[in-house]
Amino acid sequence: MSVTNERLLIVHSSDELYGSDRMLLEVVQALGDLWTVEVWLPVDRQDGRQLLFKELVRRGVAVHHVDLPILRRAWLNPSGVLRFLRLTVPTWWRLHKAAPQRMYLMTSACLLLAPLARMARIRRITLHIQEPWISREAPVLRALARLTDQRIAISDTVAHFSGLPSTAIQVVPNAVPHPTENLTVPAQMLHSPAPHYVVASRWNGHKGHRTLLRAWQQAGCPGTLFVLGGPPPSGAQVSVPQLVEQFVQQPQTVQVIGEVPDPERWIAAADGVILPTDSIEGFGLVAIEAFRHGTPAIVSDCGGPAEIVLHEVTGLIFPPGDSQALADLLAGATTEQLRQMGTRARQEYLQKYTPEHFHSRIRELLSVRRART
Incomplete structure (x- = not known):
């Protein structure tokens, strides 16, 4: 198919390269030959x-980059309302x-643009719901979502917590690209005891680092744990080095790597990837990043990841x-069992999780x- 003259405006709520950001890239790749695509990114979340x-x-x-009214908890106060x-x-x-023929809201945080789009006579609005609506803002999000004419959820968990009728929402699981060829094994893994486990996420309080490091100690530090990621730019965060010092009696078995430009090679070389989230998780992209390798x-068992595994x-x-x-699972896991799984x-x-499946859907x-409108 060739690009049409119809314009698609995609609005996103961050300028990073985490889960939802990478899914924007997949959406752009899927729709780039159906629409003339333009993307707006916010100026307040970088x-x-x-x-x-x-x-x-x-x-x-x-x-x-556009100054946009993106819903963030930090703005849920009088100064935020004024903004x-x-x-x-x-x-x-x-x-x-801009007058696009369709607008695509990549996350629920973009929903304040839905009524403004209606006022601007943009009637065709797609909402990509990438997070469970479990906060006090859920009724507001639900009301704003009714101003869109198409809703896509990344998992059954996310669709359930939206509170929208099942007939009003489509579930399309996330995807990740095929593995990069000829990845090198990180030097740290070559010189550390196996099995090698990787945890790769932001250091938010709800991501379960505390649970994981407690379990690691309780399991007898069974191998080497590599911790990727770093603290988020805003919101609740934890200090992983401090947690290691607090809970792990053999700290040499935990290597805090931090942010890396190439997490794929760490995941590819690992014997297992751990997602220890303590709260509801919409999907868990790192699980399928692991699967591809x-x-x-x-x-x-926090929602989306348990749908995948x-x-x-x-x-x-x-x-x-x-x-x-978790400690019992780690203590009982063998490298052969991990290899078979x-x-x-x-x-x-x-x-299920290749780009081809996602793009097609x-x-x-x-x-x-588009054909119906």
């Missing part, structure tokens, strides 16, 4: 590196001038926050909606 912006520019996508009001007219005017995932088939599942249950995890990736949904 870590200074503009990684998503630079990647979109590299791919030749029209992208702009939203101040941005109402300029945002409406930008939308009116034939690496099993050990996840908490089949216990003792493609990985292991434990109750959220239960460090002893990894082989089946790779098959699961090929059957997104294109189908947007094509059908």
